Amino acid sequence: MRNSATEFNLGTESQEQRSLHILIIEDVIADVELTLLELESAGIAVTYDAVATASDCQNYLQKNSYDVVLSDYRLPSFNGLQAFNYLRESGQDIPFILITGSLGEEAAVECIKSGMTDYILKDRLFRLPSVLERAMQEFSLRRQQKAAIAQIEQQAWREAIINRIVQSMRETLILDDVLQTTADLLRESLQVSRCLIFQRSEDQQFRVRYFSQSTEATKGIEGASCFLFSYFQENLQAGLQIAFNQIDENNIPEVRQVASDYGILSIIISPLIYRNNYLGGISLHQCDRERQWSDNELTLVKAIADQCAIAIHQSELYQSAQNELMERKKMEAQLRHDAFHDTLTGLPNRALFLDRLKHALQLSQRRAHLTVSNDPNEDSDQFAVLFLDLDRFKTINDSLGHLVGDQLLKFVATRLVSCLRVGDTVARLGGDEFVMLIEGIEDISDVIEVAQRIQGSLKTPVLLDSNEIFISTSIGIALNSPEYDQPDQLLRDADSAMYRAKEGGRNRYEVFNPTMHKEALDKLRLENDLRRAIDRHEFRLHYQPIVCLKSRRLLGFEALVRWQHPDRGLIYPVDFIPFAEDVGMIVMIDLWVMQEACAQLRAWQDQYSHAQFLVMNVNLSARQFTQPNLTSQIEDILKITNLNHANLKIEITERTLIEKTSTATQILGELSSLQIQTCIDDFGTGYSSLSYLHRFPIHTVKIDRSFITRLSDTAECSNGEIVKAIIALGISLGLNVIAEGVETEQQLEFLRANNCHAGQGYYLGEPQAAEAIANLLEDLPNMNSEVDLMTIDCSRS
Numbered sequence: 001m002r003n004s005a006t007e008f009n010l011g012t013e014s015q016e017q018r019s020l021h022i023l024i025i026e027d028v029i030a031d032v033e034l035t036l037l038e039l040e041s042a043g044i045a046v047t048y049d050a051v052a053t054a055s056d057c058q059n060y061l062q063k064n065s066y067d068v069v070l071s072d073y074r075l076p077s078f079n080g081l082q083a084f085n086y087l088r089e090s091g092q093d094i095p096f097i098l099i100t101g102s103l104g105e106e107a108a109v110e111c112i113k114s115g116m117t118d119y120i121l122k123d124r125l126f127r128l129p130s131v132l133e134r135a136m137q138e139f140s141l142r143r144q145q146k147a148a149i150a151q152i153e154q155q156a157w158r159e160a161i162i163n164r165i166v167q168s169m170r171e172t173l174i175l176d177d178v179l180q181t182t183a184d185l186l187r188e189s190l191q192v193s194r195c196l197i198f199q200r201s202e203d204q205q206f207r208v209r210y211f212s213q214s215t216e217a218t219k220g221i222e223g224a225s226c227f228l229f230s231y232f233q234e235n236l237q238a239g240l241q242i243a244f245n246q247i248d249e250n251n252i253p254e255v256r257q258v259a260s261d262y263g264i265l266s267i268i269i270s271p272l273i274y275r276n277n278y279l280g281g282i283s284l285h286q287c288d289r290e291r292q293w294s295d296n297e298l299t300l301v302k303a304i305a306d307q308c309a310i311a312i313h314q315s316e317l318y319q320s321a322q323n324e325l326m327e328r329k330k331m332e333a334q335l336r337h338d339a340f341h342d343t344l345t346g347l348p349n350r351a352l353f354l355d356r357l358k359h360a361l362q363l364s365q366r367r368a369h370l371t372v373s374n375d376p377n378e379d380s381d382q383f384a385v386l387f388l389d390l391d392r393f394k395t396i397n398d399s400l401g402h403l404v405g406d407q408l409l410k411f412v413a414t415r416l417v418s419c420l421r422v423g424d425t426v427a428r429l430g431g432d433e434f435v436m437l438i439e440g441i442e443d444i445s446d447v448i449e450v451a452q453r454i455q456g457s458l459k460t461p462v463l464l465d466s467n468e469i470f471i472s473t474s475i476g477i478a479l480n481s482p483e484y485d486q487p488d489q490l491l492r493d494a495d496s497a498m499y500r501a502k503e504g505g506r507n508r509y510e511v512f513n514p515t516m517h518k519e520a521l522d523k524l525r526l527e528n529d530l531r532r533a534i535d536r537h538e539f540r541l542h543y544q545p546i547v548c549l550k551s552r553r554l555l556g557f558e559a560l561v562r563w564q565h566p567d568r569g570l571i572y573p574v575d576f577i578p579f580a581e582d583v584g585m586i587v588m589i590d591l592w593v594m595q596e597a598c599a600q601l602r603a604w605q606d607q608y609s610h611a612q613f614l615v616m617n618v619n620l621s622a623r624q625f626t627q628p629n630l631t632s633q634i635e636d637i638l639k640i641t642n643l644n645h646a647n648l649k650i651e652i653t654e655r656t657l658i659e660k661t662s663t664a665t666q667i668l669g670e671l672s673s674l675q676i677q678t679c680i681d682d683f684g685t686g687y688s689s690l691s692y693l694h695r696f697p698i699h700t701v702k703i704d705r706s707f708i709t710r711l712s713d714t715a716e717c718s719n720g721e722i723v724k725a726i727i728a729l730g731i732s733l734g735l736n737v738i739a740e741g742v743e744t745e746q747q748l749e750f751l752r753a754n755n756c757h758a759g760q761g762y763y764l765g766e767p768q769a770a771e772a773i774a775n776l777l778e779d780l781p782n783m784n785s786e787v788d789l790m791t792i793d794c795s796r797s
Contacts, residue, residue: 099122180210209222229269699735745763
C-alpha cells in the first residue's frame with residue numbers, strides 16, 4: 001500500500017525547516033492517520049510513504065531515502081524485526097522506531113538488542129514527537145561523529161606517511177639520504193609511477209636530483225631539466241601546487257610535449273619553499289593510467305614538500321619539525337581533554353562520567369559472577385552514585401549575575417574534589433548539577449560519610465565579588481545492585497533521591513529506594529492526566545456559603561475546585577494544586593475556575609432575583625497573580641459571563657501579598673479601580689502583614705482556620721486573643737472580617753460576640769455542587785432571610 005506524499009507545515013517555525021521524509025510501515029490506515037495527526041499536533045512537518053507488505057518495504061527502502069522509519073511490529077507476512085533488517089540492507093543509517101499496540105518484554109529486549117532506536121506503544125502515541133526529536137538528535141550526532149572519525153582517519157593516514165618519512169629523515173643527517181628516502185617512500189605510499197625531486201643547479205636550471213629507485217626507464221632522468229618548472233615558476237614561487245588529472249588538447253603544446261616525452265598521463269608538482277625561498281619541487285608522475293588526485297593526496301604531497309624544504313636546511317628543519325609535531329600532539333591532547341571535560345570547572349563531563357560508571361557497573365557484574373561461581377559468601381565490590389544539586393543557585397545567578405555564578409560553580413567543584421577519596425570521580429553534568437562515583441565501599445556508611453563531608457565542606461561561606469555567599473546542596477544516593485544493567489538507571493534513581501532530599505527541606509541527603517521510582521512514575525502519570533483534565537471536563541466546582549454571622553444572611557460563596565479523576569475518583573485541591581503549580585498548569589486552572597464560577601453566579605442571578613447581590617469569591621495562585629495581563633483577563637471573563645464587577649471577589653494568600661509587594665500594589669490598585677473586591681486569604685499566617693494592610697486597597701481579610709479551630713481548646717486561650725485582635729484591627733481599618741473553618745456552635749458564638757462580620761465552615765454550610773446550591777437558593781425567599789444551612793436539604797437534584 002502506498003500513500004501519496006503529504007506535507008504538514010505547522011506554524012512559521014516549521015515552515016522554515018525542512019520536512020522530515022518518513023517511511024511508515026503499517027497495515028492499518030487509521031493508525032497511519034493517528035501517527036500523522038500526532039506529528040501534526042506537535043508542529044512537525046513531514047512527507048511520508050506508507051507500506052504494509054514486505055516487498056513494498058524492501059522496494060521503497062532500496063529506491064528512496066528517508067529521515068526515519070516508523071513501523072508496526074506485527075504486519076502481514078512479516079514483522080518489525082524483518083523490516084529493520086530491510087532497512088539495514090538498504091544501507092540507510094536512520095532511526096527505526098516501533099509503534100505497536102503491544103510488545104512483550106522479551107520482544108522489546110530483542111528489538112533494542114537488534115539495534116532499533118526505540119519503541120512506543122500505540123496507547124501512548126503522545127510520546128512520539130519527543131522520542132522522534134531525541135532520535136533525530138542522536139542520529140545527527142552519530143553522523144557528525146562518523147564524519148569526524150573519517151576525517152581523523154584521513155588525517156591519521158596522512159600523518160602516518162608524514163611521520164614515516166620524517167622518521168626516516170631523523171635517522172640520518174646526510175641530505176642526499178634524506179631526499180632519496182623521501183622519493184622512494186612517497187612513490188611507495190601513493191603508488192605512483194615515479195617520484196622526482198628537483199633542485200636548482202649551478203646553471204640556475206631546475207634539474208632532477210633524486211628519483212625513486214624502483215622507477216622503470218630511468219635513463220635520461222637524472223640531471224634532466226623540466227620545462228614545467230620553468231613555465232609554472234611564478235605559481236610555484238607563490239607556493240601553489242600544479243596538478244593535472246589528465247593531459248589533453250586543453251593543455252598548452254609544451255606541456256603535452258613534456259608529457260609525451262616522459263610518458264606522463266597525470267602529474268603533480270609541489271614546490272619546496274622555506275621562508276619564502278623557492279628551493280625546487282617534488283613531481284609525481286602517473287604513467288600507466290590517468291589519475292584523479294584527491295585533496296587528501298594533494299595535501300599530503302604538500303606536507304612532504306614542506307618537510308623536504310625544511311630538511312634542506314638541516315638543523316633548522318629538525319627543530320622546526322619537532323616543534324610542529326609537539327604542537328600537533330598538544331592540540332590533539334587538548335581536543336581529547338575538551339571532549340570529556342567540563343570547560344568551566346575542568347571536571348569530567350557527562351560523557352566521561354557515564355563511561356566510568358559503565359566500567360564500574362561491568363566490573364561489579366563480572367566480580368559478582370565470579371563470586372557466585374567461586375565463593376557465594378564473599379561480597380562483591382560495591383559502588384554508589386551521588387547526585388548533587390546546589391540549593392537556590394538560581395537565586396544567586398539572578399541576583400549577582402552569571403559571572404559570579406560561574407565563579408561559585410568553580411569554587412564548589414574545588415571543594416567537591418577535596419572531599420573525594422582516592423579513585424573516586426566527580427563530574428559536572430551541567431548547570432548546578434554534579435555527580436560522584438564512589439567505588440570500593442563496604443556498606444552505606446561509607447557513602448554517608450562522603451555525603452556528610454561534602455555538606456560540611458560547603459558550610460563555610462565563600463566571598464565572591466564582595467558578597468558573602470552561603471551555599472548548600474541536596475544529595476541523592478543510589479547504591480549499586482544486581483537490578484541495574486545500564487549506567488543511566490543509576491543516574492536516574494540518584495536524581496530521584498536528590499529531588500526527595502529537596503522536598504524534605506534541602507541541605508540533606510536521601511538514599512534511593514524503589515518506592516521513589518514508583519512515585520516518580522505516579523507523578524508523571526498524574527501530570528499527564530492533569531494536562532488533559534480541562535479538555536476532558538474533569539474539573540468540578542463546589543461552592544461553600546459565606547454567611548453574615550449577625551443576621552445569618554447568605555452573602556455569597558467561595559468557589560472550590562475538585563478533580564473528578566476517571567480512575568482515582570474525586571481528588572481534593574490539597575492533592576493536586578501544589579503539583580499543578582510545580583508543572584505550570586495552575587494559571588490555566590485559575591482562569592477556568594474563575595470563568596466557571598462567574599458563569600454559575602450569573603446563571604443563579606438570572607434564575608433567582610434575590611441572588612443579585614451575592615458575591616463569588618475566587619482564589620488566585622501566586623503565579624497567576626504575577627501575570628502582567630491579569631486585570632485584562634479578569635475583565636474579559638466578566639464581559640463573557642455578563643457578571644457585574646461588584647459580584648466578584650478575588651482571594652489571594654497573605655504570603656503572596658508579602659512576597660510580591662510591588663506587583664501586588666499595582667494589580668490590587670487596578671482591581672480596586674474596576675470595583676472588584678479583594679480578600680486576603682489565610683490571614684495571620686504571614687510574618688509582617690499587619691504593617692502592610694493599610695498600604696493596599698484590601699476589602700476583606702479571612703482569619704486562617706488554624707486560629708478558629710483552636711477556639712474550642714480552652715488550653716489555647718491566647719489564640720482567642722489573637723482572633724479578637726485581628727477582628728478589631730480589621731474593623732478599625734474599615735475591612736470586612738471573615739472567619740474560615742467555623743465548625744462548632746462555641747466557635748460561632750465567640751466570633752459573634754467579638755463582632756466578626758462573616759464566616760464559612762462546615763457548621764455554616766459545607767461545599768456543595770451547583771445543583772445543591774440551586775436548591776438552597778430556591779428555599780430562600782429572599783436574601784434577608786436567616787440562613788440555617790444545617791437544616792436545609794440541599795441534596796435534591
